[in-house]
Amino acid sequence: MSQVSSDETPSRREQILATAADLFAARGFHGVSVADLGTACGISGPALYKHFASKDAVLAEMLVSISEQLLAVGTARVSAAQGADQALRALVDWHVDFALHHRALIIVQDRDWESLPVQARERVRTLQRSYVDLWATQLRSLHDGLDLTTARAMAHAAFGLINSTPRTGALPDPSLHDVLIAMALRALLPAPGDLPA
Amino acid sequence: MSQVSSDETPSRREQILATAADLFAARGFHGVSVADLGTACGISGPALYKHFASKDAVLAEMLVSISEQLLAVGTARVSAAQGADQALRALVDWHVDFALHHRALIIVQDRDWESLPVQARERVRTLQRSYVDLWATQLRSLHDGLDLTTARAMAHAAFGLINSTPRTGALPDPSLHDVLIAMALRALLPAPGDLPA
C-alpha cells in the first residue's frame, strides 16, 4: 500500500528536490528542462512524473517547504527568547544560518517565485506574510511609535540584506556569517546614538 | 546602411526598452514572448527585429545601460564628495534614488542576469565589479583594518538591502526612501558604540 503522506519516501523525491534546487538556482526555473533535471538525477526525462505530477509541482513543493520551515523555526525561536531584543537576535541568527546553508533555495525562492502555480503561490505568500509579521512584531516593540507598514518594510530590507549574499561567492562562510549578523542588527536595532546626521 | 551605433533613434527603441523592462520585471525574461512585447508596444510580433537583433539584445542593452549609469553617476558623486563619509552617504543616496525610480530595472537586473548572452554578461559583470569596488573603497577608509573581500561583501549586502524593496508594494515612496537610507547607513557605518553584545 502506498504511504499516503507525511512519511519519508526514501530517496528519489528528495534527490530530485535537491538537484532541482541547484539547477534552478544556477539557470532559473525556465532555464532547466525536465530532461536536464532527470539526467542530473541519473534517470532521464519523463521518469520524473513517477514522483511529481508536473515540473511546477517540483518548484511548488520546494518553495512551500522553505516557507514553512522559515516560519516554523522562526516562531519557535521567538517564543523561546526572552524579550524582543533577544527574539530579534534569534531571528537574525536563524535567517542567516538558513541562508548560508541553503543558498540555492534562497536564490530560487526570490527569483522564481512568480513561476509557481496559483495555489502554491498563494500558500507561499501567506506563509511569507506571517514570517514578515513575526519580524515586524519584534521590531515594533523595540522602536517606539513604529507603524506596522514601516516595520514590514524594514523586515523586507533585512531579508534583502541577508539573502543577497548567497549570490556572492567570495567570503568563507564563518566570516560572512558574522558580517551579515552584525550588519543586519545594526540596520534593525535602534541606534544608541540616534540617527547619523 | 545601418547606423552602426551611438545614435539616438528617436522613440520606438526606447519605448520597446521601457515596455520590456516592465514586462520582464512582472513575468521574467523567459515569461515574455516577443509577441507579448510587440503587442504591448502597439506593434506586433516580429516588428521588433527592425529595432533589435534579437530578444536577447533587448535585455542586453537594458542591463548594460543600467550598469553603466550606476557606475558613472556613482563615480561622479564620489569624486564630488569630500571625505569617505560624505562619499558613502552620496553613494547610498544615489543608489536608493535609482532603485526607487527604476524598480522594474532593478528587478530585472538581479533576476534575469543569467539570461544575458555571454558578451553582455561579461560586460555587466565588469561594470558591476567596478561599482562594488567603488563602494568597497569608501568602506575601507571608514573601517580600520577592513579587508577588501569583506568590504565587497558588505557592499553586496547593502545592495541587497536597498534592491529588495522594489518587490514590496506597500510603503509610499518618500517614507521608504528615508527608511532605506537610514538602515543602509546604520548597516555600513562603524557603530559609535561598537558591536552589540
Added chain:
DNA sequence: CTGCCAGGTTAGCGATCGTTAACCTGCCCG
C-alpha cells in the same frame, strides 16, 4: 513623377519544451 527604404504586416519554419502513452523489468508478497 519615380523610386527607395524605414518600418510595418502575415505566414511559416525549426527547435524545444512539458507531458502522455505504451512498454519493459525486477522485486516482493501470497
Added chain:
DNA sequence: CGGGCAGGTTAACGATCGCTAACCTGGCAG
C-alpha cells in the same frame, strides 16, 4: 511459482517560441 506494481525506458504529441521570409505601404529625395 506467479503476478502486481514501483520505477524505469523510448516514442511521439501538441503547443509555444524565437526568428526568417516575403510582401506591402507611405513619405520623402532627386
